[in-house]
Amino acid sequence: MSDPYPARSSALPDREDKRSFLQKLAEFIHPGPDSRAELIETLAEAENNDVIGAESRVMLEGVLRMADQTAGDVMVAATRMDCLSIDAPYEALLHQVIDTAHSRFPVYEGEKENIIGILLAKDLLKLQRAPELNLRALLRPAVFVPESKGLNDLLREFRGNRNHLAIVIDEFGRVAGLITIEDVLEQIVGEIEDEFDIAEDEGDIFGLADRTYRVSGDTPIERVNEAFGVHITSSDPEDAFDTIGGLISHEMGHVPKRGEHLALAGLNFVVLHNKGGAVRWFKVSPVQDADLTG
Incomplete structure (x- = not known):
């Protein structure tokens, strides 16, 4: 009488393992990552060993981290x-x-x-x-x-x-x-640059051909004061701001739009570009030489 319950091996033969002995040994000695954190560490090691480039590592890490992010996190x-x-x-x-x-x-x-x-x-x-x-x-x-x-x-x-x-x-x-x-894509590849974007390592204050300056909205107020030899402070001594964009938005009572301007400490700040609801770039010039039409 035949066995009503044949052995699994006879009905479903084992899938052929094509890995070499050395591959099996390597995986036994150095098992793969068991968590996302370990996988990110593995990517860092791959970059250090010149297996992947720095930009590739950053993008791959962005893909991994994006799995935990929601629309509310980046909106x-x-x-x-x-x-x-x-x-x-x-x-x-x-x-x-x-x-x-x-x-x-x-x-x-x-x-x-x-x-x-x-x-x-x-x-x-x-x-x-x-x-x-x-x-x-x-x-x-x-x-x-x-x-x-x-x-x-x-x-x-x-x-x-x-x-x-x-x-x-x-x-x-x-x-x-x-x-x-x-x-969403910026969570993977980093900020997508446009014609107003300049690499962070190139600074945040730039001289222009018309003898005015382009100043990033997130430039520290102390740096603006040092660069232009002025002393910019809030009209309310109790308010403390770190960036020139934050201070100017506070002084104007709203996030200024392109073309709006404000004079502070003898300098005229004209909004050149907004991005994400914040001022990205100002055009700065002495008040006496300022083009108040923006």
């Missing part, structure tokens, strides 16, 4: 979002688009919490050519994601639905901020 907060009103006249919309220099804008109706769609800056050209068009017809659907949305899943959705911007909502369904595909 632009709602208070720093540049939104457009559906009821604003064309000239006002165009002015805001030019000043902020974004390519996509959330559009709201009534209150800023009521996001009704996304406007691509280039679509405003259609209104200029055909003023009879309704702005609503140009809006793209807004994508809403929870703060807890994992960046891995979000990146997959960005690639799948070809959206580059999503509105982040909190647990109560209120707008918490926005996140773009660039925000």
Whole structure:
């Protein structure tokens, strides 16, 4: 009588192990990493042994760390979002688009919490050519994601639905901020540079051809004072600020937009570029020589 329960080996032969004896021995002596932290340490060792380059290691570590991050960790907060009103006249919309220099804008109706769609800056050209068009017809659907949305899943959705911007909502369904595909990718490759970005090791204050200066918004106030021979302080002695961008935003009562300016300690600071709801670059010149039109 045949065995009703044949041995597993006779029904399912073992998969052939093609590893060499030396490979098996190496894995026994030096087992692979058992955790993400160990894997990151392994990547560092690989860089030290010239197996991978420094940039490759940084990107691989970014991929690993991104697995633990959510949309809420890297979003632009709602208070720093540049939104457009559906009821604003064309000239006002165009002015805001030019000043902020974004390519996509959330559009709201009534209150800023009521996001009704996304406007691509280039679509405003259609209104200029055909003023009879309704702005609503140009809006793209807004994508809403929870703060807890994992960046891995979000990146997959960005690639799948070809959206580059999503509105982040909190647990109560209120707008918490926005996140773009660039925000996600920067967690892997580092900050994606644009025409205003300069390598950190090249400094934060630069002389320009017109005898003015470009100053990074995150430049320490002490460095600005030393470089220009001035003494910049807050109008309120009880307030302490580390960066020139933070101090100027406080003095103006809001994060200044491109073209806005403020005079401090005999210097005129004109906003050149905003990024992520903060001033990235100022143009600085003595007040007597300043072009107050920005």
